[in-house]
Amino acid sequence: MYGKKAKLRILFLFLVVSSIVLSIYLILKSLEENVVYFLSPSQIKNITEIDNKKIRVGGMVKKDSIIMKSDEINFIITDFKNDINVSYSGSVPNLFSEEKGVVAEGYLKDKSYLDAVKILAKHDENYMPPEVKEALGGK
Amino acid sequence: MLASQIGYYALIFGLVSSVLILPLAIKNFNNNKILDNKIITASFLQFLFVIISFFGLVFSFINSDFSNETVFNNSHTTKPLFYKISGTWGNHEGSLLLWLLVLTFFIFLFLIKSTKEPKKYRILTLIFQQVIIIGFFLFLLKTSSPFNYLFPVPKEGMGLNPILQDPALAIHPPILYLGYVGCSIIFSSSLAAVTHNYISKKWAKHIKFWIIISWIFLTVGIMLGSIWAYYELGWGGFWFWDPVENVSLMPWLCLTALLHSILVLEKKLFLTSWIVILSIATFTLSMSGTFLVRSGILNSVHTFANDPERGVFILFFLFILIFISLVIFFTFHKINEKEIFKIHWISKETSILINNWFMMYFLSVILIGTLYPIFLEVLSNEKISVGPPFYHKLIIPFLIPFLIFMSIGPNLNWIKSKIEKINIQFIALFLMSFLISFLILKKFGSSNLIQTILFAGTFYLFFITIKDFFKKKPINYSQKISHFAFSLLILSILLNNLFSSEITTNIKVGERFQFKRGYILFESIKSIENKNYNSIIGHFRIEDNKKIIELKPELRIYNQPAIVTSEADIKTTLYEDKFLVMNLVKGNEYFNIRYQAKPFMIWIWISGLLLALGGIFSLFQRTYEK
Numbered sequence: 001m002y003g004k005k006a007k008l009r010i011l012f013l014f015l016v017v018s019s020i021v022l023s024i025y026l027i028l029k030s031l032e033e034n035v036v037y038f039l040s041p042s043q044i045k046n047i048t049e050i051d052n053k054k055i056r057v058g059g060m061v062k063k064d065s066i067i068m069k070s071d072e073i074n075f076i077i078t079d080f081k082n083d084i085n086v087s088y089s090g091s092v093p094n095l096f097s098e099e100k101g102v103v104a105e106g107y108l109k110d111k112s113y114l115d116a117v118k119i120l121a122k123h124d125e126n127y128m129p130p131e132v133k134e135a136l137g138g139k
Numbered sequence: 140m141l142a143s144q145i146g147y148y149a150l151i152f153g154l155v156s157s158v159l160i161l162p163l164a165i166k167n168f169n170n171n172k173i174l175d176n177k178i179i180t181a182s183f184l185q186f187l188f189v190i191i192s193f194f195g196l197v198f199s200f201i202n203s204d205f206s207n208e209t210v211f212n213n214s215h216t217t218k219p220l221f222y223k224i225s226g227t228w229g230n231h232e233g234s235l236l237l238w239l240l241v242l243t244f245f246i247f248l249f250l251i252k253s254t255k256e257p258k259k260y261r262i263l264t265l266i267f268q269q270v271i272i273i274g275f276f277l278f279l280l281k282t283s284s285p286f287n288y289l290f291p292v293p294k295e296g297m298g299l300n301p302i303l304q305d306p307a308l309a310i311h312p313p314i315l316y317l318g319y320v321g322c323s324i325i326f327s328s329s330l331a332a333v334t335h336n337y338i339s340k341k342w343a344k345h346i347k348f349w350i351i352i353s354w355i356f357l358t359v360g361i362m363l364g365s366i367w368a369y370y371e372l373g374w375g376g377f378w379f380w381d382p383v384e385n386v387s388l389m390p391w392l393c394l395t396a397l398l399h400s401i402l403v404l405e406k407k408l409f410l411t412s413w414i415v416i417l418s419i420a421t422f423t424l425s426m427s428g429t430f431l432v433r434s435g436i437l438n439s440v441h442t443f444a445n446d447p448e449r450g451v452f453i454l455f456f457l458f459i460l461i462f463i464s465l466v467i468f469f470t471f472h473k474i475n476e477k478e479i480f481k482i483h484w485i486s487k488e489t490s491i492l493i494n495n496w497f498m499m500y501f502l503s504v505i506l507i508g509t510l511y512p513i514f515l516e517v518l519s520n521e522k523i524s525v526g527p528p529f530y531h532k533l534i535i536p537f538l539i540p541f542l543i544f545m546s547i548g549p550n551l552n553w554i555k556s557k558i559e560k561i562n563i564q565f566i567a568l569f570l571m572s573f574l575i576s577f578l579i580l581k582k583f584g585s586s587n588l589i590q591t592i593l594f595a596g597t598f599y600l601f602f603i604t605i606k607d608f609f610k611k612k613p614i615n616y617s618q619k620i621s622h623f624a625f626s627l628l629i630l631s632i633l634l635n636n637l638f639s640s641e642i643t644t645n646i647k648v649g650e651r652f653q654f655k656r657g658y659i660l661f662e663s664i665k666s667i668e669n670k671n672y673n674s675i676i677g678h679f680r681i682e683d684n685k686k687i688i689e690l691k692p693e694l695r696i697y698n699q700p701a702i703v704t705s706e707a708d709i710k711t712t713l714y715e716d717k718f719l720v721m722n723l724v725k726g727n728e729y730f731n732i733r734y735q736a737k738p739f740m741i742w743i744w745i746s747g748l749l750l751a752l753g754g755i756f757s758l759f760q761r762t763y764e765k
Contacts, residue, residue, distance in 0.1 A: 023500050027507050027533060034529035035512075038522035056524060068729040070645050070652075091643045091733035093373065094703045097725045 036105065041082040050108050057084060057114055058103040066098055077104060077114075088116040095121040143207045146195020147286035150236075153188035153243070154276040156181055157269050164269075168262045178265065179250050185272075186243040193227075193240050196285050200227050205296050208287035209233060215298035215699045217671040225309030226299045231449075232285035234312055238429075239275045241320040246272070249324055249349075256345060263331030264324075270463070271323055274456045282449045298699035301672070307367040315360030315387065319425040321353025322390060325397070326422035329415050330464055334471045338411045343404035348758065350398050355754040357391050362747040370707050373720045375641070375735045377743060380527045385509045386428035389502055393421040396498035399491045406553055409488065412472060413495075419464045426457050431509075490548025497541045504533045536589060538629065542596035545625070546603040549618055568606070572598035583638065594633060600626035617760055621753025624746045631742035638738045645729040657682035659734060672697040677721050683736060690719040692732075716740035 065076035072089040106116035167175040397417040430453040576594030604623035662678040693706040707720040718735040
């Protein structure tokens with residue numbers, strides 16, 4: 001029916017297509033499981049249920065809110081409409097300070113409390129992450 | 140003032156030379172038998188103009204000429220001379236001028252190096268390269284001129300972001316750009332070769348030089364960025380799967396695939412279409428990397444003043460280039476009748492094809508991981524980030540077969556191998572690797588199956604490459620060194636990941652923090668005034684596993700711009716790095732410190748260098764063959 005050459009080519013094509021489909025499937029599937037959503041304190045107020053997925057919260061560190069103890073740091077992230085308390089034990093970046101933009105990654109305990117595992121601040125004092133800028137409503 | 144103006148006019152003359160080169164080249168294409176010397180002279184002139192322009196900018200930086208907007212935005216009189224100079228390419232405008240400098244230098248180098256190649260092919264390469272060069276000239280002059288004039292002249296500049304004031308980062312951009320721009324030559328010449336129907340073994344031999352050169356620079360450039368991130372960003376890691384790191388890794392993966400396929404083409408007429416596609420893809424990825432980073436879509440240190448117009452220009456330019464290359468590929472690319480399609484399933488060719496499949500898989504994982512958040516934000520306004528777990532989950536399991544093919548592949552013959560060749564030695568080595576990995580993991584209390592197999596695969600490659608160094612046959616040193624380096628790299632990364640330990644705590648001066656293996660004592664701090672920053676140096680005494688070390692991490696408070704950076708103190712030995720970084724939160728007496736013990740850290744850098752060394756060897760091997 002088909003020559004040997006044609007058969008080989010069909011086999012080759014089949015292998016290529018199936019491996020592409022398989023890898024795309026794998027990639028998309030683990031993408032679903034591993035993305036971290038970014039929310040502002042106001043958005044958190046509006047969510048209906050708290051699951052134990054990792055999220056990122058961005059905003060400004062509220063004035064006079066940083067309390068440092070020997071084993072943890074507590075502070076408040078605000079977008080000037082709503083606040084969220086953050087507790088964190090780990091290392092903080094250089095530019096972490098009051099009234100500066102910050103992104104905290106972690107798990108929500110409830111709607112006003114985040115257990116952070118990572119704190120991100122920007123490398124440049126003039127620069128604010130777009131997410132933070134937007135969360136602050138351009139202030 | 141003067142230097143800046145000379146620079147500006149030199150840039151315009153550079154663009155004018157492009158306009159002169161093109162008609163000359165087209166005329167020469169149909170006329171003479173040999174390449175007109177005028178073209179080479181014109182290319183040299185163009186290169187010269189860009190050099191003058193570049194040095195115009197360098198001098199403006201050295202003299203702190205703040206009538207130049209770029210200098211004003213990125214320099215300061217108190218900055219050390221070294222960083223005034225490196226500040227030239229530490230910003231958007233200057234770094235693009237550097238791109239252009241390398242572009243014009245490479246095409247000139249290509250013209251004088253390719254005298255043995257057909258004239259029409261050389262001219263076509265020149266024309267394609269000039270299209271890219273003109274694009275960059277217009278981009279610079281129209282949207283990001285490094286020579287904008289400021290009046291009234293400010294007294295003092297804005298300063299360079301302090302975390303960029305670092306030796307590794309001063310040379311990281313030029314090296315990386317040599318790699319990126321080298322890909323432009325591969326792009327132009329493969330398009331030229333398609334148009335001229337010159338994709339052949341001879342072409343493969345000649346373009347291999349450019350592929351290897353670009354690959355070496357890209358490898359070293361990525362590594363320098365990674366070293367810098369390790370000691371400067373204070374996280375103590377070397378790779379974060381940050382989008383900006385990813386965009387440099389993508390062209391590298393593509394180029395590595397190309398590097399392997401070109402070896403096949405050098406031996407026989409096979410994979411021609413694939414090689415052209417890879418050449419186009421490599422350069423496109425380098426360009427899109429520049430676009431993503433410069434347009435401000437990705438957030439990072441590399442994001443300078445954002446200007447949507449710039450992003451749109453690069454995107455538009457990118458589309459034109461892709462469009463042109465696709466049109467050329469589909470119109471001119473003919474499958475050569477002599478092209479061989481039959482390959483034996485156990486042969487070097489097959490293993491190289493498998494390598495390419497893996498490379499493309501890794502590439503698509505990173506591509507999707509990097510682009511998906513951007514698309515999602517545009518489409519649904521939802522903001523997400525894709526972190527390391529995604530990449531680890533998708534890449535690590537596939538490293539196992541990859542490593543095994545990497546061990547076996549090079550030992551197969553071209554065209555056809557017999558199964559008997561896979562002899563008892565290979566199996567013995569495999570069992571040995573498995574045993575060693577099992578014992579290592581057992582000793583450290585981990586018994587994850589995937590990890591054990593991954594270790595085994597890495598050890599297998601490690602042993603096989605070592606064994607191959609002692610073969611009697613002539614040895615392909617470049618391949619052996621690079622494959623050995625890769626096994627060393629993966630091995631160091633694995634060991635580093637598995638056995639790193641970290642302690643983070645907040646501590647006051649004079650306090651002592653007790654942990655399982657010892658203690659951290661914060662002895663004292665002292666402050667020192669420097670030219671453009673004040674530093675606070677902490678003295679720590681750490682006992683770790685009964686060994687006492689002193690570490691002195693530093694905080695630098697820069698005056699302009701007012702930024703605090705922390706300089707980690709790292710004690711490096713062949714066995715392990717001890718890493719200590721401290722941070723101060725304003726208005727608190729606690730210092731936030733992070734102490735890490737990172738085994739085999741230095742081997743990661745050593746293996747990165749060895750990888751590049753393999754590439755350098757292959758340049759020399761080529762000349763031996765002649």
